[in-house]
Amino acid sequence: MQTLRIGIVDLDTSHPNNWVPIIKELGHQVVAVFDGGTVHEEGYATQFAEKHEIQMVCDALEDMVPHVDAVIIHSVNWDLHVERARPFVNAGKAILIDKPMAGNMRDIQQLLEWERSGARITGGSSLSVCEEAKEWHRQHDPYDEIVTVLAGCSVDEFNYGIHAFYFLQAIMGAGIESVRSTGVHLQHQIELVWQDGRKGILSVGATQGYLPFYATIVTEHTVKHLQVDSSRLYRSFLEASLPYLSGDIEPFVSISQLLEVELAAMAAKKSLLLGGEEVALKHLSEEDQGYDGASFAVEYRMKVKGH
Known part of the structure; x- marks a missing residue:
C-alpha cells in the first residue's frame, strides 16, 4: 500500500480530531492543515497542528497543493466543498469530501463532471x-x-x-x-x-x-x-477510502452512486x-x-x- 501524504482542509467539525489518529494508525502521514475560520478563531489550526504533530499550517490552499498526495475536506459549510476541492483536482490530487458532499445541483454536477474526467474523488457518510x-x-x-x-x-x-x-x-x-x-x-x-x-x-x-x-x-x-x-464508523470509512485515494484499489462505491443519496x-x-x-x-x-x-x-x- 502506498503511504499517502494527506492534507486536512477545514477543521470545523469533530471529525478531524477523531480521524487524524486513525489515518496515522493506518500507515499514512498527515502533513498539512488549512482552516478557513468558519467555526474556529484564528490560531486554532496552529493548536490543532501542534496537538497532532503536523508540520505545516497553510494560509492558502494553493500552499498545500505541492506537499500532499490527497486531501480530506471537512468544511461544515458544504457549499464550500467544490471550491475547496478545485485546486487539488486541477493538480491531479486525490480528494475525500466529508458528508454532505453538496447541497445543490450545480455542485453535484461539478463533482460528477470531475468523476467523468478521471479525478480521484470519494466521500460522503461512513454509513x-x-x-x-x-x-x-x-x-x-x-x-x-x-x-x-x-x-x-x-x-x-x-x-x-x-x-x-x-x-x-x-x-x-x-x-x-x-x-x-x-x-x-x-x-x-x-x-x-x-x-x-x-x-x-x-x-x-x-x-x-x-x-x-x-x-x-x-x-x-x-x-x-x-x-x-x-x-467503528470512522475506521471502517477510512479503511475503505484511503486505499482508493492512494490508487491501490477501485472505489468502494463510485462518486456518482454516493451522490445519488x-x-x-x-x-x-x-x-x-x-x-x-x-x-x-x-x-x-x-x-x-x-x-x-x-x-x-x-x-x-x-x-x-x-x-
Missing part, C-alpha cells in the same frame, strides 16, 4: 460502508427479496440526516429513482422508490433525545433490526415543499432550492460557541 450493513449482506440470501426497509436517525434533516440516506442505500444498493415526502410528524418521513420497484422509508430530523442510526429490514422470510455501533435528499426537500408530490431524481435542476450550507454553518458555529 455507506458500516460494518452492520456489510454483515447483513454477508448473511443475507440474495434470493430472499427485500419487501421494505425503514431507516433513520435524529439531529437534523440534512447535515446529520444524510447518514440515514446513506445507510438505506448501503442496504438496498444503487438505483434510487424517485422520492416522495409523506409529511412531517415530529420527524420528516420520506418514501424512496428504486428503479426495480422496491421502496424504503426514512425518518429524519430533530427529536428531543438522540436516536442512533438504525434500520429494520423486512424480506419475504425475515425481519432484521440493525443498530449501528458508532465507535444526496440527490435523494434534495428530492425529499422539493417533495415536501410541493406538498408530497413524487420527485424523480432525473428531474432535479439548478433552479431547485437545495440545502443552504452557509446558513447551516452559522447555526453550527453558534452551537459550538454556546451562543
